[in-house]
Amino acid sequence: MARVEDLWVRKDKTRTPVYGKGMRYRAEWTPLGQNKQRKSFATKAAAMAFLAEQVSGMNRGTYVASRQKVLFADYADKWRRNQLQHRPSSKEQVEGKLRLYIIPTLGGRALDSITRADIQEAVGDWCDSLAPSSVKVTYGYASAIFKAAVLDGIIAKSPCIGIKLPPVEDAPVVPLRTEVVQLLAEKIYKPFRPMVVFCAATGLRSSELRGLTWDRVDLDTSMITIDRQLISVNSTDPVWGPLKTPSSRRNIHIGMHSLQVLKTLREQPAGPGGLVFHADGLVIIRKSASQVWRSARERVPGLGGVGTGWHQLRHYHASQLIAGGMSPVAVAHRLGHKDATETLRTYAHLWPDDDTKAAAITDGGVTMDLEAIAHELPTGGQVA
Structure with missing residues (x-):
């Protein structure tokens, strides 16, 4: 982890327009194991605030270096090809879910621009054409892609948090006759x-x-x-x-x-x-x-x-x-x-119901002459 001493803000003496007009201060920091990073700001306060955010991210382990935007579709294709544990049937299913549902919904977006609300909206769209169990599978693939992107350091955290999925009712198996x-x-x-x-x-x-x-x-x-x-x-x-x-x-x-x-x-x-x-x-x-x-x-x-x-x-x-x-x-x-x-x-x-089986086991163990007792029952008056 880079030390705080490695991070500093200096006045940009070059005043070059590379970072935009009016950029007078440049923050420089060196994350552990990476090259020096730079970003320019119009004010010293903005540079200091940004620098503090980078330190906080490195301390929490959520730091992501600035890099070129990565489209979800491009990263999803790379992720799919790297799932070496998938059998042919699983590969076919993943490819179908990506091509028909996930990519049309999220593919054109940059990974770091997709929010939790976007994922929830995508799930809602999938519910229009998929059964609840299929929605769950589709969301599972999307969530796995974002999890991998976090591990690869492309995004700081996954937007697949607290997503509400449609309830899946497990209907009992009805065997063929x-x-x-x-x-x-x-x-x-x-x-x-x-x-x-x-x-x-x-x-x-x-x-x-x-x-x-x-x-x-x-x-x-x-x-x-x-x-x-x-x-x-x-x-x-x-x-x-x-x-x-x-x-x-x-x-x-x-x-x-x-x-x-x-x-x-x-x-x-x-x-x-x-x-x-x-x-x-x-x-x-x-x-x-x-x-x-x-x-x-x-x-x-x-x-x-x-x-x-x-x-x-x-x-x-x-x-x-x-x-x-x-x-x-x-x-x-x-x-x-x-x-x-x-x-x-x-x-x-x-399997046979245990309560039905219990009745069959215990019923009739002790018997009585129902016809005889029917004649002995009183028809009115007080019982002696």
Whole structure:
């Protein structure tokens, strides 16, 4: 941190018009680890006040050196390219939110000119075209960009403070009915039919399902190993990445019908990289799977409700496990959840109500002859 002794104000003897007419005093200071900074003022009081502000900023750790204005759009693009931890699906989502919503609203502004009120107004604009949950995601990306700008020393503080977001109501999962899933398996584009049947029976995530390869299938023991997921963005070259969470790594036992589905597929040519499920020799990327599902929605009634896409088959699988009496721990392991808490947070409403179960357990333990006592009840007068 620069010492106060390093900061001083002197009368500008050159009187050059570089800093504007009437600028007679120039403040000079040398921040720690940086070159000497200069700024001219018309009065000595203004120079001293500015200098005091710089000292205060350095003492608080909020000092930002004077530099050329940086547009939000330029910095946001740099930030997006530096998010090396993002998987292809996340990169696609970030790019879409920036291009469609964040940049049109804030992109033409300098980073240091955007205020908290501007961010709140932007959130209001996003609410006109996005669901509350999507507004929350979009705001999260914008907030991350400003946080990075603070760390890079471009702005002193983020304007994303105390922003009011629309409430997000977590609607309970409504699982598909078995007859709807059966109809889906019959009506969906033919190469995807085995995927529907297998996903309903195993509860795999879409990326796990599409990325399953024959070297992860043991037909002798009726087991499949889930230790990676498909992250390809093109349909010719399969690319795998790590699972969503470490707890998603698991071995899943499959039943007789699912085993027969695999044996039937085994007799046909494998997909690229040994993929079990493919579309005429092409990798089934996320975009293609979503398009096929949307097409099926138009032909299969009952696919609406809470949850869309292939994840609805995962919800269906979970509902069947719960209806069959499996514990939250067992369901969590089958689905690859972190723990039973995550499972209960999503599916607690599908388990039998404890109060109903309590009534069933205790009711009728002690009985009475209702017909006999009905004849013995007095019809009037005083009870003896």
